[in-house]
Amino acid sequence: MTQPGPVPKPPTLRDVAQRAGVHSGTASRALNPRTRSMVNSDTVKRVLRAAAALGYEPNPIARSLRTNKTHTVGMFIPDVSNPLFSSMVRGVERVLSEQDYALLLADTDNSVERESSLYTALRGRQVDGLVIATAQRDSPLIDRMLTDQVPFVLVNRVSLEHSTLAVTGDEASGVRQAVAHLAGLGHTRIAYLAGPQRTSTGVVRLAAFRQSMLEHGFTPLPEEIVECASWSEEAGSEAMARLCAAGLAATAVVAGNDMIAAGCYDVLREFGIGCPDDVSVIGFNDMPFVDKFSPPLTTVRLPNRELGEEGAALLLDRMAGQAPIAKTIVLPVSLVVRGSTAPPR
């Protein structure tokens, strides 16, 4: 089957968003009658005017019938048991379903081997593109996708070696806000439970922590920065137990993510250390249910749903030949202060 010759490129969701001066996720919500009420009415008007001016046509089915597409996108997530990713998945689904794409999920359980066999299962004619939320630095996945010329977008991570499409939260700003909040409360000895350094997010967040501490004139002791074996509750417990067993001198702990922070809670209780009375704890991600913890967790809120929405919009544009091969979108993050942080005793 031969491909049709070049045709004038129709305007994309991203073009509409750009013209209206909003994020693609916002434009997408404004264009969909079912989600329109979530958007400010002035913004809705601006987006609809931009769509009309450009002649934007949201449903590409008629166009794609001539092509060989499966209308299916795959998404790699590193850990189905981390609720963080469910919000991203929902964001991806919302944007894809508007254009009648189905999403298949592949959970790698943080294993490079499993990632590789899942990629083999998804490759070929089975998916038109991939959303990658896994972040193993030593994975050959990105190389394979580039070789196979499969359209893909990274979400919640960037590649340290390749230029690609990527959507990420402003991780460094998040860590900086966490340290500034603790410094503002009067903490000077702050420990860090780092995520695994084989992942790109682990590396980026730890570097931001060291930098933020420097900016406040604080010098963390080497033994007060502990690398967790994984991004899990169990690994957080183990790391926190090591800190406590060594005689915890820090009055605050910043955790690499909320799962690690959840692991801290159990250990602090076991050691009879009060949170936040004796030790403040800060997480990262604002995953579902951490507002119901006892005490409710102070954490950095990533715009998880928007990360998924922006990633999906970028991928759709790329699959339509409308986006560049490399471009990084950085979305703002914010600190959510709850009950797990307080001034030091």
Next chain:
Amino acid sequence: MTQPGPVPKPPTLRDVAQRAGVHSGTASRALNPRTRSMVNSDTVKRVLRAAAALGYEPNPIARSLRTNKTHTVGMFIPDVSNPLFSSMVRGVERVLSEQDYALLLADTDNSVERESSLYTALRGRQVDGLVIATAQRDSPLIDRMLTDQVPFVLVNRVSLEHSTLAVTGDEASGVRQAVAHLAGLGHTRIAYLAGPQRTSTGVVRLAAFRQSMLEHGFTPLPEEIVECASWSEEAGSEAMARLCAAGLAATAVVAGNDMIAAGCYDVLREFGIGCPDDVSVIGFNDMPFVDKFSPPLTTVRLPNRELGEEGAALLLDRMAGQAPIAKTIVLPVSLVVRGSTAPPR
């Protein structure tokens, strides 16, 4: 390509489990060197002896090279944001990966339309079989799978219309344990926040609640049984707000699942009603993190991981032509008593 003629059927994981007198999940863990330490050593010996006696060969790759299989299984989940399903997914993955099957996940977001288009995306040569954890009663999915002769297994649900392969927890026993626990504490007025009655689990759990109340000689008022619009925190909040606005006379609330129970927490706080001092709350599922809630949630523990493991083992046997087309496995459940239940004031 023609299929090879009939060959003597090799022994399956299920044959080994049956001979050793254990569940397939346990047999699978005992046979895998990486998970063996999770099983009692006497059981491991019994399983290994059974495998040796039967000539069981765990790796079917050599056999399947002659066939047309994709070595990929699909799994439908109703809500990627409900942490309950992550444990089931992990159970399915563990058993499948031992036999080098890849698992693709499809999140239906409780939509029959989305389920239908995801099924279309997965059908054909793309998967060898399906694990179904969605439970919409009006879905045509089961009919389509039967027509297409796709091997499938239901987990955490049963079909009310068809005889199929299914693995489920003993739901009625779970609800009975919850009501008996409350009765034992002295509660007699117990409200019920039911899951949506368009789902099979919603129907089964509500029927069990009515039956258990009858057995204790309690008569719930019609207005104290509220159907939630979905299995979500938001729907739980709405239903609980309706109960509270009507002047809550019950001293205990049994929720259809933990997400609905989580929705109760916020509303009770808003209305200034103490839990468990004024009202006891019980959930269902024991999903991750409910032990960290304030107060920690009393709930019915479903063996989620085992549900996934048993389901995957049954499906693998079915795909190998070794299991019957219809068979239901019911696994025991247990009440986990935590801080959200106490005697009535």
